[in-house]
Amino acid sequence: MESALEFIRICESLNFYNLVISLKASRVPVMLAAYRLMVHRMDELGMDYPLHLGVTEAGDGEYGRIKSTAGIATLLADGIGDTLRVSLTEAPEKEIPVCYSILQALGLRKTMVEYVACPSCGRTLFNLEDVLREVREATQHLTGLDIAVMGCIVNGPGEMADADYGYVGKQPGFISLYRGREEIKKVPEAQGVAELINLIKADGRWVDP
Ligand code: SF4
Numbered sequence: 001m002e003s004a005l006e007f008i009r010i011c012e013s014l015n016f017y018n019l020v021i022s023l024k025a026s027r028v029p030v031m032l033a034a035y036r037l038m039v040h041r042m043d044e045l046g047m048d049y050p051l052h053l054g055v056t057e058a059g060d061g062e063y064g065r066i067k068s069t070a071g072i073a074t075l076l077a078d079g080i081g082d083t084l085r086v087s088l089t090e091a092p093e094k095e096i097p098v099c100y101s102i103l104q105a106l107g108l109r110k111t112m113v114e115y116v117a118c119p120s121c122g123r124t125l126f127n128l129e130d131v132l133r134e135v136r137e138a139t140q141h142l143t144g145l146d147i148a149v150m151g152c153i154v155n156g157p158g159e160m161a162d163a164d165y166g167y168v169g170k171q172p173g174f175i176s177l178y179r180g181r182e183e184i185k186k187v188p189e190a191q192g193v194a195e196l197i198n199l200i201k202a203d204g205r206w207v208d209p
Pocket of ligand 1: 076118119120121122123124125149150152153154155159
């Protein structure tokens, strides 16, 4: 952090202010502390440079993504950060969806459908994993919509987090479709996905893939 400040001062002494500051570290706690300290110091010094966030050398696979998210999202949630990069030991294009997902999960950008789905329990009335996959395959191009898939009517409607549409287990073999918090239609489970599409079409919110 002190080293970054030293370079900032050199740039400023040359009247160069077009800077973006990055304090990446490969350990999340170190990276978090460095950015937070930098924000504090810049405030004290009256500086207002944008910050580029990242957990460098995060590795690959699931843990690389979790590690990157733990660092980047924690700071973004506090309002810290202006640009970001997820650094994975994978093909560069694999980093981009992770960046988009972090921004979407925090509500900072909306670049895909937001799915709300319950984890399933003893009340679940259909195969949640299969149905969520089917719903996603049918609707994933409808960027901007929030769609909930909930296993039962007991807790499902109350926990749909204000989704635009809901697909909720009603009774064995039947599901209910919701628009927001309003129950629109009970249909046999086998027609559930097709009827969900029909409802979205009837509302004028469908676009062909
Ligand atoms: S919404 Fe219903 S099925 Fe899903 S976890 Fe909650 S209680 Fe269980």
